[in-house]
Amino acid sequence: MGNYSLSEQDIKNNIKCNTLNGIYSVLALNLVTPFIGILAKNLGAEAYEIAMLSSFPALMSVLAMIPGSILVDQYKEKKKITGLFIFITRFFFILLALTPQLPAPYRISALIIIYSVMNFPGGLSGVSWQSFIATAIPPERRAQAFATRNKITSICGMTITLIAGQILRMYKGNSEIKIYQLFFIIAFGFALLEVYYHLRMKEPIFQENSLSTDQNSETFNNKIKQVLTHKPFVLFSLCSLLFHFGWQMGWPLFTIYQIDYLGADGTWISYLSVGNGLAGFITYPLWSKLVNKKGNNYAVILATFSIAMSPFLFAISWNLYILLVVNFFMGTAVAGISLVLFNLLLEVVPNENRTLSIALYNTLISLSAIVSPMVGAFVYETFGSIYLALITAGTFRMLGSFTFLLRYKFLTKSTTKVSNFI
Secondary structure (H helix, E strand, O other): OOEOOOOHHHHHHHHHHHHHHHHHHHHHHOOOHHHHHHHHHHOOOOHHHHHHHHHHHHHHHHHHHHHHHHHHOOOOOOHHHHHHHHHHHHHHHHHHHHHHHOOHHHHHHHHHHHHHHOHHHHHHHHHHHHHHHHHHOOHHHHHHHHHHHHHHHHHHHHHHHHHHHHHHHHOOOOOHHHHHHHHHHHHHHHHHHHHHHHHOOOOOOOEOOOOOHHHHOOOHHHHHHHHHOOHHHHHHHHHHHHHHHHHHHHHHHHHHHHHHHOOOOHHHHHHHHHHHHHHHHHHHHHHHHHHHHHOHHHHHHHHHHHHHHHHHHHHOOOOHHHHHHHHHHHHHHHHHHHHHHHHHHHHHOOOOOHHHHHHHHHHHHHHHHHHHHHHHHHHHHHHOOHHHHHHHHHHHHHHHHHHHHHHHHHHHHHHHHHHHHO
């Protein structure tokens, strides 16, 4: 990649527009994502169909991930192509809003297909945006810029979800599905502002370096082999895969338990979402302090163990008020996971082929997200017990957390041996 430069004014503009872009992105997503499951239930979705809302989007992400990275690399200037992908992804909100207008036999299938296919351009936009933002905001300014962005977007996300919940409380009943349709249309309006502020950012002008494509290139198979022989990356990926299998298994089960067993409506779903987000907002600095003091390898054990406890706590939550407390606890754990797993990934990927390594890791986790929700639904449908299904998901999560503990002991032992040798 060639040299590039941005003026101080351009950088300040990019930081401001990136924050506004994040605000409108969260406002749009929080009017859609928390309510997809309950809309599907209101349209008559069964357990397997709820699981499909987790599995099929992950399949689309898998299909988009690596080809998307190859496609994006063809564009030296990535701002416009990224904006296009974001717009296409958000346009699916309008299609989701139209699904209740279809004949009854086709509504659930259409909802699943549209929500799933949306993740193909979504996967492309994710790859493209990460590549673009790496040049739009310099590394030395990125940490502070995103800390500010995340803090503001967390508040905005909780606020819009809480407002949506209150609207649903006032208009619950026959009008509820129409409210969801209205939410999705409003979300598209926010998304247009998301795209607008993305396009307002300044992109560096690249100057080609003197190396030819042949000098820079290396066969794809050789790159894959190099990544898969990097032991720290492989060990971390295996531990994370097992943990994610159990984590993702619980997603459709939580939706089923909240709605079918505890009677949660759209208002309660918003309360639970806000409680989860509020916990993350409060405890994120605590996780940061823990990481700075003990390191990511230690913090990931506590974070994954906390997540592993949540299915068991769900199973003994006999009303929504207790579940609200449990969801707050889950929010603290999710804050830790979101911080620690990404940090660890960046620690263990090899310096060469870093982008490919991250793409392979994300593909692996997405493959798990295709299978594991269906496994959870299978256990629930086969044995007819939501409690057994929750315990099964919790057990896999515990096993994943245990592998991180074994990994920590192995790394500590190896470090001690090296220190003694020196």
